[in-house]
């Protein structure tokens with residue numbers, strides 16, 4: 001890309017970046033009231049701009065951390081706000097933004113980056129891979145009768161939107177995180193506080209009280225479908241244990257004037273249908289890739305997660321961040337560079353897909369995304385990358 005300048009935007013330029021991003025998504029500029037809240041979600045010094053005679057491209061990131069299999073958390077950059085002016089696309093502006101972000105992340109020592117992609121073909125070439133998935137479904141409320149063995153759960157209480165931030169932050173910090181979940185720092189809650197106040201239908205926030213305080217919550221809105229039926233849409237739901245899960249579901253099923261409960265991008269292994277005497281009260285309506293992951297510092301990422309079973313040498317190919325390329329011995333004792341021959345070889349994007357347990361090596365091999373020195377290794381490779389539970393992020397940013 002030539003004749004362009006790329007730099008970190010000043011605070012007084014960040015709103016223009018937000019407007020550019022929204023225009024790229026075919027959205028109107030944010031109204032003043034909305035922007036007054038949204039701007040607190042921007043971390044200073046983290047919004048990039050590309051200019052020719054004007055601002056033509058932008059991307060931003062925020063600090064977080066990401067839980068990996070085994071329960072450790074690695075430092076992460078949550079990437080969002082990516083947009084290029086419609087009359088300047090396909091001439092390398094995004095490529096330049098990605099290059100500048102990777103340089104910034106390397107300087108900060110960030111281990112991984114993740115994002116929600118607007119379209120599937122955009123980020124793979126930069127080494128991002130689909131690492132978590134979501135499943136959407138509909139629960140027909142009157143058909144959804146709880147089985148007698150579902151735990152009673154604790155008290156559920158509605159919380160006012162002004163109190164929500166503090167209460168939900170406390171609850172989120174208390175719940176056990178599955179692989180793929182991220183920290184919700186202050187700047188994220190700034191964004192969320194704004195999101196709670198947007199939308200035509202009023203938001204409702206219900207929290208579950210367990211033995212140690214708030215250990216689960218559900219944020220939802222109730223609206224009318226075109227035919228007039230009441231639809232309760234779950235926007236955000238987290239819980240620490242089976243009691244909180246059951247307690248929140250007892251509550252959701254008790255909300256009046258609701259015919260359907262709509263679940264959006266929930267974990268693939270969330271056992272909602274198992275709660276009901278008739279599991280067909282739940283219909284899967286959609287889903288797909290949730291977050292995309294980029295392993296920026298492969299040695300640190302490999303060392304952070306748990307590996308199981310027989311040791312294997314895995315060769316990583318990374319044409320974009322070449323310092324990551326090489327062979328690593330992965331075992332229950334950790335991960336280290338090695339000169340030994342590889343049993344498995346894969347690109348850094350495919351490694352990101354397997355890293356949190358979202359894809360098994362055997363599936364990647366079947367699709368030509370992973371090479372095996374001999375077919376028999378596939379079982380050991382699957383065991384090595386196995387993770388507890390389906391990875392899921394559950395935090396939109």
Ligand SMILES: CC(=O)SCCNC(=O)CCNC(=O)[C@H](O)C(C)(C)COP(=O)(O)OP(=O)(O)OC[C@H]1O[C@@H](n2cnc3c(N)ncnc32)[C@H](O)[C@@H]1OP(=O)(O)O
Nearest residue numbers: 024080081082083084089090091092093094095115118121
């Ligand atoms: C994390 C987030 O914020 S997700 C939101 C992403 N933003 C949007 O979807 C808004 C609308 N789209 C845009 O603003 C732009 O089209 C972007 C940001 C997706 C891409 O920006 P561009 O400057 O056009 O990308 P750039 O020119 O660097 O493209 C690099 C390569 O990716 C390809 N590519 C980029 N975007 C797309 C796409 N949406 N679909 C298919 N291929 C794409 C290009 O064709 C190019 O391939 P090539 O090197 O083989 O020619």
